[in-house]
Amino acid sequence: MVDNNITTTVDLMQTSKSLINDLNFVSQNVLIYLPLIFFIFGFIGFIGNVFTYLQPQLRSNTSCIYLLCGSFIDISSLSINSFSSYLAWQFGFTLPWSTSSALCKLSVFLLVFLTHLSINFLCTAIIDRFAMQDNLKMN
Numbered sequence: 754m755v756d757n758n759i760t761t762t763v764d765l766m767q768t769s770k771s772l773i774n775d776l777n778f779v780s781q782n783v784l785i786y787l788p789l790i791f792f793i794f795g796f797i798g799f800i801g802n803v804f805t806y807l808q809p810q811l812r813s814n815t816s817c818i819y820l821l822c823g824s825f826i827d828i829s830s831l832s833i834n835s836f837s838s839y840l841a842w843q844f845g846f847t848l849p850w851s852t853s854s855a856l857c858k859l860s861v862f863l864l865v866f867l868t869h870l871s872i873n874f875l876c877t878a879i880i881d882r883f884a885m886q887d888n889l890k891m892n
Contacts, residue, residue: 788839792831799828816878816885823874830867833860 802824811817840846850856 785839785842788835789843792836792839795828795831799824816881819874819878819881823871823878826867826871826874830863830871833867834864 802821805811806817806821806824837848841848841851848860850860
């Protein structure tokens with residue numbers, strides 16, 4: 754009975770070392786490319802939104818304008834926050850806002866502000882679509 758417990762412990766240690774090695778491999782070789790993948794898909798979505806919302810019949814629709822503004826904010830947020838971090842991690846570019854205190858604060862502000870601004874544009878478009886319904890009844 755004692756031998757089985759020792760063998761099980763050794764197997765658990767080998768399994769945990771294997772898991773740690775797998776997680777290290779994933780973090781060093783896969784996760785570093787996620788910001789680039791997000792930027793590429795985000796840019797493709799941005800181009801699709803621009804071509805869709807700038808159609809002549811949709812230009813006068815206010816909710817489409819809100820969604821287009823949100824799309825511009827999203828691509829700028831991806832460019833400023835995610836893509837620049839990818840370049841810093843992958844190629845070792847030193848970011849100017851990591852050396853200066855004021856620029857570091859601006860970077861954190863933009864990280865939070867642009868995300869909230871995009872969500873606010875989305876909420877405004879939803880409220881606008883709701884307000885444009887014909888069957889609203891005021892009591």
